């Protein structure tokens with residue numbers, strides 16, 4: 001009998017290139033490799049030397065269970081990295097598509113190309129003081145810093161800032177990212193939370209200098225329109241066991257006004273807030289009585305957070321040293337048509353602040369080549385129809401697909417990202433099956449471009465895990481790209 | 489019962505195609521309509537548990553049965569040991585259930601729709617499970633997370649469906 005191994009290595013495989021190794025790129029690869037009956041050579045291209053995108057550099061360090069999707073990705077890579085099965089998988093890190101290798105080249109030399117490069121920018125408030133005031137950061141910068149992203153981990157913007165004066169914090173936006181940031185700031189001194197995580201050690205030691213007293217989470221709309229999910233909201237309230245207490249003014253949270261609400265998640269959001277705002281002895285459900293809250297934190301200070309609503313930021317003022325001094329906000333009204341208008345009956349409010357984080361959303365950016373290739377891009381995302389990328393004249397661009405945050409805008413959690421990726425992979429498989437069995441695609445030559453392979457990542461990963469073990473942590477990340485390469 | 493039959497299309501259709509649930513004339517009609525999705529020759533298989541993944545082998549005489557209705561309508565019945573989670577059982581048998589967070593109640597990719605006949609026999613979901621169910625695709629009144637349900641004598645014979653992946657629900661619903 002003929003050896004299956006020798007047989008399969010000679011199979012002409014169709015070549016699929018995936019741009020970006022975050023959850024959307026990896027779930028697409030995983031589904032393709034699991035479901036395709038046509039032999040495939042799947043290459044994931046990643047701009048950083050290491051994989052996993054926002055699972056590694058977005059998801060909060062105290063949410064390690066969310067990062068468990070990386071185990072699925074790793075298993076998928078390991079099963080297909082050898083050249084002895086139906087499919088072949090390849091990871092190429094440290095190469096930015098559109099720079100070292102053009103998108104045009106991939107499109108012309110591969111059977112399918114999938115854009116899954118996430119959101120590489122962020123939305124701005126566009127108010128005075130936003131970009132030239134010390135102590136004003138975007139959520140993307142801040143999250144990348146505490147997660148040890150090589151472009152931010154040792155960034156002077158954070159290293160040179162005086163954290164020892166940070167008491168009052170404002171956060172603009174109220175999605176899950178805003179709540180992650182609030183939780184990190186409010187619990188900065190609780191060692192039992194952070195010492196067991198892979199948080200950037202440089203960041204947490206600076207953050208721990210901050211005597212934080214209050215975090216205001218400022219939204220433009222009302223409580224009902226808050227963007228966070230219940231899991232993150234519950235976690236924030238649960239910090240009461242460490243003496244970190246939350247509140248919402250009755251102006252914005254009046255249960256009697258919510259009686260007609262039927263939406264499941266919204267009803268539960270209201271329950272969470274009303275239960276946690278009750279006195280411990282008056283709470284009815286067991287889940288709100290697990291731990292008795294403390295009035296003060298362990299060091300005897302008051303630490304509070306509040307959900308603030310119907311405020312639009314107007315301007316940021318700095319002191320003589322260029323540090324943030326205050327934020328001016330304008331009261332808003334929601335019209336019956338759900339539109340926001342300035343509430344002219346009230347005067348503007350000034351919040352004295354020592355730190356301001358703007359968290360109004362990551363934003364996708366077009367690749368430079370999109371205009372010359374006539375690829376349609378709108379605001380913050382690639383435009384697709386039935387998972388296929390559209391050209392500026394609204395026809396499907398041959399062999400080009402998009403998934404994840406670059407396709408949906410920066411919204412959705414791992415589960416929605418995964419479902420979307422599976423869907424896109426199914427479309428790719430269907431299209432590849434339609435074409436005749438031959439392929440004109442070619443391997444992309446990267447011999448002259450410095451890059452990492454899956455094997456390099458395995459080595460980097462092992463070193464990070466070893467280093468973490470020495471200090472009782474799950475991992476200690478390399479904080480610069482150079483240090484990642486040097487270990488190979 | 490009728491409340492669930494109306495709310496949960498998978499059960500509605502099964503009641504027609506398999507006759508396992510109590511039927512009403514309405515659900516029979518719907519059942520016939522969806523026969524295409526649940527062909528009568530759907531693969532029925534009872535597999536005796538081998539040593540799959542980290543699944544325990546049930547002691548003789550103590551086997552508990554669980555039936556999964558797959559996305560294509562095929563049914564798979566397994567004999568399993570008490571205490572196994574539905575996620576472990578599904579993954580041990582290579583069914584399409586993801587379990588992205590490894591069973592930590594943090595992702596909702598292990599969403600299952602429970603046969604209403606068995607739903608009330610399950611211990612109530614915790615608030616944490618409900619928080620994740622908020623984000624599940626195609627949520628029904630008998631939806632649960634597979635990683636949070638352990639097999640017990642109370643639910644011997646339970647039937648659960650893996651929700652079909654449809655585009656009905658858009659990502660923006662979960663932003």
Ligand SMILES: Cc1cc2nc3c(=O)[nH]c(=O)nc-3n(C[C@H](O)[C@H](O)[C@H](O)COP(=O)(O)OP(=O)(O)OC[C@H]3O[C@@H](n4cnc5c(N)ncnc54)[C@H](O)[C@@H]3O)c2cc1C
Nearest residue numbers: 020022023024046047053054058097117118404405413414
């Ligand atoms: C702060 C934060 C916390 C979150 N927490 C949670 C959570 O707790 N639970 C949850 O379910 N979801 C969470 N999410 C959502 C989750 O991270 C996203 O759903 C998911 O990461 C989107 O995946 P993606 O692959 O589209 O994008 P990304 O994860 O951003 O991946 C894109 C990848 O492409 C790479 N790339 C960019 N440009 C190029 C290029 N030109 N060439 C090659 N590679 C390129 C990037 O380096 C990156 O690795 C969180 C998101 C954020 C921002």
Ligand code: FES
Nearest residue numbers: 587591595596635
């Ligand atoms: S496996 Fe993630 S919630 Fe069940």
